[in-house]
Amino acid sequence: EAGVAQSPRYKIIEKRQSVAFWCNPISGHATLYWYQQILGQGPKLLIQFQNNGVVDDSQLPKDRFSAERLKGVDSTLKIQPAKLEDSAVYLCASSLDPGRTDTQYFGPGTRLTVL
Amino acid sequence: QKEVEQDPGPLSVPEGAIVSLNCTYSNSAFQYFMWYRQYSRKGPELLMYTYSSGNKEDGRFTAQVDKSSKYISLFIRDSQPSDSATYLCGDKLIFGTGTRLQVFP
Numbered sequence: 045e046a047g048v049a050q051s052p053r054y055k056i057i058e059k060r061q062s063v064a065f066w067c068n069p070i071s072g073h074a075t076l077y078w079y080q081q082i083l084g085q086g087p088k089l090l091i092q093f094q095n096n097g098v099v100d101d102s103q104l105p106k107d108r109f110s111a112e113r114l115k116g117v118d119s120t121l122k123i124q125p126a127k128l129e130d131s132a133v134y135l136c137a138s139s140l141d142p143g144r145t146d147t148q149y150f151g152p153g154t155r156l157t158v159l
Numbered sequence: 160q161k162e163v164e165q166d167p168g169p170l171s172v173p174e175g176a177i178v179s180l181n182c183t184y185s186n187s188a189f190q191y192f193m194w195y196r197q198y199s200r201k202g203p204e205l206l207m208y209t210y211s212s213g214n215k216e217d218g219r220f221t222a223q224v225d226k227s228s229k230y231i232s233l234f235i236r237d238s239q240p241s242d243s244a245t246y247l248c249g250d251k252l253i254f255g256t257g258t259r260l261q262v263f264p
Contacts, residue, residue: 135202135203137202150204153200
């Protein structure tokens with residue numbers, strides 16, 4: 045079974061530029077998550093999708109971050125404009141359903157450096 | 160106050176040692192407690208989860224939850240260099256900062 049795919053793996057941009065990350069979840073997984081993991085910290089949930097609807101985006105900085113999941117499969121996360129404090133690893137995860145015990149599987153992450 | 164607190168480490172132990180990793184949490188609504196392992200430059204992977212006070216064992220790993228004191232522990236027996244990673248605790252969507260473990264041969 046293929047895992048969660050993310051691209052690019054690394055991205056370096058200057059502040060105020062835009063950037064987009066892509067995620068392809070495990071086939072059949074209805075729930076998709078985006079996390080931000082700053083160096084030395086645990087992952088912080090940014091947004092959770094159930095199919096193509098948003099379940100929770102309470103921690104997404106909506107003035108600069110946006111995410112979509114068209115057709116309930118792939119997802120993109122965009123930052124526009126980027127700030128220095130956005131430097132982090134952006135992790136995508138998926139699970140069969142949103143239940144609290146359902147295992148979520150993480151991708152390798154995209155490491156963003158904002159200069 | 161963070162909802163989940165962990166000592167960031169690093170914790171350095173010799174191969175074969177028993178490792179104890181600990182977390183405290185503040186949210187009484189937490190019902191499910193998970194331990195994730197994260198290797199360098201990889202995403203976290205679920206190691207174990209439990210939803211009640213007491214112990215749960217899986218091979219060399221034992222998870223322990225004490226809901227009365229809001230304390231979660233993970234014990235690793237016969238630790239191996241391949242156990243060197245960061246261990247994150249929390250519930251499904253809320254993570255601690257992780258404890259970095261180094262097991263040296």
